[in-house]
Amino acid sequence: MYLFDASSIVNIIKRGLTRPLSDGATLDLALYECITALWKEHLLLGVLSKELVQEFVELVSDIFKVIPTYSIDGREDSVFDLAVRERITPYDASYLIVAIENGHVLVTDDRKLLEVALKYIRAITTSQFLSRYHKK
Template sequence: MSRLLFDSSSLIKALKQGRVDLLARNYIHWLTIYEVLNAIWKETRLLKTIPEDKVIAFAEILKQVTDLMKILDPKGLEEDMLRTAIQRGITTYDASYIVLAMKHGLILVTEDSKLRAKARGVVETTSLDELSASLGSIRE
């Protein structure tokens, strides 16, 4: 299944679960890398849930995994992002995921239930758990 756009919440969850199989050959927004690194920094520095000696290894894994993914650039879609943000009552950051998914015919994978609700009717959305469950039923 190579038509998925992962946001940072789903990318982090997939990495923590070791689900590289779901990520490879799929898509991320170019800002997702920074968003993931910021979340890992927060877990290490502020929440203290990831030991400092493990965080660099996590960054290396992120680099290896994102090398297997296609990175999308929203350049040229500024008007669509702003229009979507205003119409949907969301940030332009969230709107950029919806617009990229729409432009490239991708399913948006996010753990953000509010974003999934706002994207309803514009693009197909799913969560990592829903995706894993649907793939499990396909394999059976």
């Protein structure tokens, strides 16, 4: 099974796809990270229109009603320790802890997270995931 981080979810949605997300799970915090990423692309980077972002936000909301989600509840110490040890954010450490504990392949487009994750688990980019997905 795959664990999608927010960067991969947003990039899959921006390609007009949702079905590939049915092959995995994510973290509950990814909902807020996805909305923040879309907000940034609209307001700060100016690459997405407000209307398109609103459509994407609605799509993200719908996805989170059906995709399995994990919480880091009870794992806060492990998340913090990994974040400090690997010099990554607690958000990134959360994905990594859940992927490690559940034997999931992490899908991320965050270069730093990918680099660190490869020390512990299988991790791939969205492009790598989609190329495998389309070969099914």
